[in-house]
Amino acid sequence: MTLTAKAFKYGDDINTDYIISGKYKFKSNDMEAMAVHAMEDLDAEYYKKVKPDGGFLVAGKNFGMGSSREQAPLVLIHSNTRAVLAKGFARIFFRNAINTGLPVVECDTDLIDDGDELEVDLEAGVVRDVTKGSEIPFAPLPPVMAQLLADGGLVEHFKKHGGFAL
Amino acid sequence: MGQDGTSPLAISALARMGVEAVFDSAKVAVVVDHSSPSPIEGVSALHTMMREFGKRTGARVYDVGEGVCHQLIPEQGHVVPGDLMVGCDSHTCTYGALNVFSTGVGSTDGAAAMAAGKLWFKVPETMKVTYNGALAPGVFSKDLILYLVGQIRADGATYMSLEFGGPVIDALSVEARMTISNMAIEVGAKAGLMRADDKTLAWYQGRGGRAPAPVEPDANAVYSQEVVIDASAIGPQVAKPHTVDNVSPIEEVAGTPIAQGVLGTCTNGRLEDLGVAAGILAGRRVHPDVRFIVAPASRRVYLDAIEAGHIQTLVEAGAAVVTPGCGPCVGTHNGVPSDGENVISTANRNFKGRMGNSNAFIYLGSPATVAASVIEGRIADPRPYFG
Structure with missing residues (x-):
C-alpha cells in the first residue's frame, strides 16, 4: 500500500495528552466530534490543516508517550492523518495504532521538512520525499503487526477470523 | 481491566467484533474512577454503558466511591504474584511491585483480551x-x-x-x-x-x-x-513543568509559589501517604492562598485513614477531601487549576493541560513535599519537618 500526502512536522516526546486532552477524552465516545481537538495544545489548527486533503504527522523521538488512551490514534485517523512517521514510538501508542489501523513508520524524520509532499510505501519500506527528490528507507513491520494492519486493525481481524489468527 | 476513560471503547470494540461473552467473567473488572462521580451527562452515559456491561457479562464493576483501579485490583485480590495481567490504563504497571507482570494496553487490546483471554506480545528486554x-x-x-x-x-x-x-x-x-x-x-x-x-x-x-x-x-x-x-x-526530588523527566533536587525549585496542592492518585494515595502528610500537617494550617485537595486511593484506604485519624488531621488543617478517584490528576473535575497557577501534586504526570488547563504549571513530588509546600504556600523542602 502506498500513501500520498503532505508532511506536518512536530517535535520530540509528543504525549497522548497533546494528541487528545483528557478533558475531551472522558466526555464522549464520538471520535468524529473529538477529532477537531486533535493536537490542539501544540497546534490549534491541526485539524483544519489536515482534514481536507489528508496528511502525514511527522515527529521526532518517543511519539505517543504517556497514557494508554486509544482515542489518540483514533482522533488522528478521524482527522484524516494517513500515517505517523517518527524516529521512535512509545509502546502503547504503537500497539494502539496497529490495532486501530493507523500506519506507523519508524524512520529518520530529520530528513523531512514541514510541508514536504511524501509517498510512503509500507510494503517496500521507503518514504519518497517528492519535494526533495530523496528516499528514506525504513524496516517494514514484522508479519504479526503487518497482518493486523492489512486486516484493518484488530476488530476487523477478529471479525474476519473469529479470533486471533496470527 | 478497564477504567471509565477506556472501557467504553473496549465495550464498543467487543460489540463490533461480534463477541457477546467475556472469556472468564471472574477475570474481568471495570472501574469507574477517572470522572467519578460523573460531572456531566456525556460521562454519565459512559458509566451506564459500563454498568450494563457488568450485568450482561458478569464482569465485576467497581462503581463511584470505590476507588482508583490501580489500588482496587491488588487490594481486592484480583491479582497475585506470578500473574500476567493487562489493563486499559498506562499505569497498570503498578502491580509489578507485587511481582505481577502487569502492563498497560489500549481499548481494542482490552477487548481482544476479554474475548479470547489471550493477546499478542513482543518479549521485552x-x-x-x-x-x-x-x-x-x-x-x-x-x-x-x-x-x-x-x-x-x-x-x-x-x-x-x-x-x-x-x-x-x-x-x-x-x-x-x-x-x-x-x-x-x-x-x-x-x-x-x-x-x-x-x-x-x-x-x-x-x-x-x-x-x-x-x-x-x-x-x-x-x-x-x-x-x-x-x-x-538522594534528597527530595521535584519534576518541573511540563515533562516528568524534567527533574531537579528540591533546592532548585524551593520557593516557587503554589496555588494548589494535590495528595492522592494511583501513585501516592495510599494509607501510608496520607499518614506522612498528616504527620506534617498535624497542628499546622494550610497556607491561606492554597487549596489542598486530598483524594484517598480507595474506600478501604479512606476508612483506614479515618480510623487512624489522618482524615481528621488533614481536614482540620484545611484540606478538601474528594471522592476516591483520579479526577484531580487527570483534569476531568475536582480541582482544575486556573490560568498561570502552579500546582504541586503527588501524581505521576505533569504534561501541559494534564489537570484540565494548558495554562497551568504542574510540579510533582512526594506526599511529604506536597504537605510541606501547602503549609508554606510555596514549594518547600520537607526535611525540616522530620526532626
Whole structure:
C-alpha cells in the first residue's frame, strides 16, 4: 500500500495528552466530534490543516508517550492523518495504532521538512520525499503487526477470523 | 481491566467484533474512577454503558466511591504474584511491585483480551535498577523513582521491563514499592517488576485472592542495561513543568509559589501517604492562598485513614477531601487549576493541560513535599519537618 500526502512536522516526546486532552477524552465516545481537538495544545489548527486533503504527522523521538488512551490514534485517523512517521514510538501508542489501523513508520524524520509532499510505501519500506527528490528507507513491520494492519486493525481481524489468527 | 476513560471503547470494540461473552467473567473488572462521580451527562452515559456491561457479562464493576483501579485490583485480590495481567490504563504497571507482570494496553487490546483471554506480545528486554544505601529522613520512594526518571529520561526504557531491587527496595513497605512500579511507564517501560518477599506475601493475607506463584529472575538472566543508584545521596526530588523527566533536587525549585496542592492518585494515595502528610500537617494550617485537595486511593484506604485519624488531621488543617478517584490528576473535575497557577501534586504526570488547563504549571513530588509546600504556600523542602 502506498500513501500520498503532505508532511506536518512536530517535535520530540509528543504525549497522548497533546494528541487528545483528557478533558475531551472522558466526555464522549464520538471520535468524529473529538477529532477537531486533535493536537490542539501544540497546534490549534491541526485539524483544519489536515482534514481536507489528508496528511502525514511527522515527529521526532518517543511519539505517543504517556497514557494508554486509544482515542489518540483514533482522533488522528478521524482527522484524516494517513500515517505517523517518527524516529521512535512509545509502546502503547504503537500497539494502539496497529490495532486501530493507523500506519506507523519508524524512520529518520530529520530528513523531512514541514510541508514536504511524501509517498510512503509500507510494503517496500521507503518514504519518497517528492519535494526533495530523496528516499528514506525504513524496516517494514514484522508479519504479526503487518497482518493486523492489512486486516484493518484488530476488530476487523477478529471479525474476519473469529479470533486471533496470527 | 478497564477504567471509565477506556472501557467504553473496549465495550464498543467487543460489540463490533461480534463477541457477546467475556472469556472468564471472574477475570474481568471495570472501574469507574477517572470522572467519578460523573460531572456531566456525556460521562454519565459512559458509566451506564459500563454498568450494563457488568450485568450482561458478569464482569465485576467497581462503581463511584470505590476507588482508583490501580489500588482496587491488588487490594481486592484480583491479582497475585506470578500473574500476567493487562489493563486499559498506562499505569497498570503498578502491580509489578507485587511481582505481577502487569502492563498497560489500549481499548481494542482490552477487548481482544476479554474475548479470547489471550493477546499478542513482543518479549521485552530487561533493565536492572538497583538502589543501594538507605533513605534519609524526609526522603521517600517517590523521590527514588523521580530521580531515575530524571536520569534515564522519558524514553530511557521504551519497550523494556524494569527489574527493581537492592537493599533500599527490600526495606520499603509494599505500598511504597507500588509508587515506584507505578511510574515505570514514565520511562517508557512495559513493566516494573520486583521480587516477592515476605512483606509481599503478608500483604496478600486475607485479600481472598488465589495462591501466589512468585516468579524469580533467572540466575543467568541477561540485562540490556544495569543502573545502580546510591539512595543515600538522594534528597527530595521535584519534576518541573511540563515533562516528568524534567527533574531537579528540591533546592532548585524551593520557593516557587503554589496555588494548589494535590495528595492522592494511583501513585501516592495510599494509607501510608496520607499518614506522612498528616504527620506534617498535624497542628499546622494550610497556607491561606492554597487549596489542598486530598483524594484517598480507595474506600478501604479512606476508612483506614479515618480510623487512624489522618482524615481528621488533614481536614482540620484545611484540606478538601474528594471522592476516591483520579479526577484531580487527570483534569476531568475536582480541582482544575486556573490560568498561570502552579500546582504541586503527588501524581505521576505533569504534561501541559494534564489537570484540565494548558495554562497551568504542574510540579510533582512526594506526599511529604506536597504537605510541606501547602503549609508554606510555596514549594518547600520537607526535611525540616522530620526532626
